[in-house]
Amino acid sequence: MTVTLVLGGARSGKSRHAEALIARLPGPYVYVATGEARDTEMVDRIALHRSRRGMDWSTIEEPLELSDVVQRPEHAAQPMLIDCLTLWTSNLMFAERDIAAACATLEAALTRRQGDTVLVSNEVGLGIVPDNALTRRFRDEAGTVNQRIAAVADRVLFVVAGLPMTVK
Template structure:
């Protein structure tokens, strides 16, 4: 019963979220926005508020920093289009909560096998820069790369966005 899975990768301010939103709004409503960010400071609260306003009406927002697989199984039902923004924030939340990333990734992949709606993932490609100078950052980069590979393998479509230009890598 797998739904349509799309992965949209790109750097910071590459246009990946805008592209992903367009993929979702090209489908019939309902549109569900699964936000993995947590507002730890005033700047992040303002950023989250601005993103909500930019999306406009028609979206239902679900905030879930950790239990993404459970949320997807609940909301990604037939006839829905779900945008998850973003996988790298979800990964950093998992690491901060000291959850086992491999286990949580496996749970996410299992959930993708059971969703019936369209799910569009947004994620930051962090593996194109220099090797980080500390173990935590290297672990994050490595875990993000493995997460992206696993989701890309399940996705029917993978898009890499650079300077607002989408490049289709798969599908």
């Protein structure tokens, strides 16, 4: 099994590229959405993502307990797409969880999967320093999670304008 991390900016085509990577493998597939459909904008985005995928995908919405989902025995051998780590980090922050501990548990769970895993994450640190301390903390946490998952991934891609650059 291999673990792939697909990094990119907003509307960089990273999710679409991650789906294309998974779709090369035999299905059925598991899609793990860390986003919750809280407002209409998010509902629209989730519907758009859903419409791009086919019938042999099962969808799990899990904002926090990502390592539990990753370890479910019924999905252990299926290709799994997790979209995205940045929203997961944000969810952990707002729920006042220990992000470093959650990340360590996820890392361990990923290496125990039988099927391939593709994780999507946003790069959010390449703009101007945010004004407020909470946003700065979020940016730091998101960057740290990216570094940790990149360290255990077999392959890391940076997607620009829909095109992948190989980082690892």
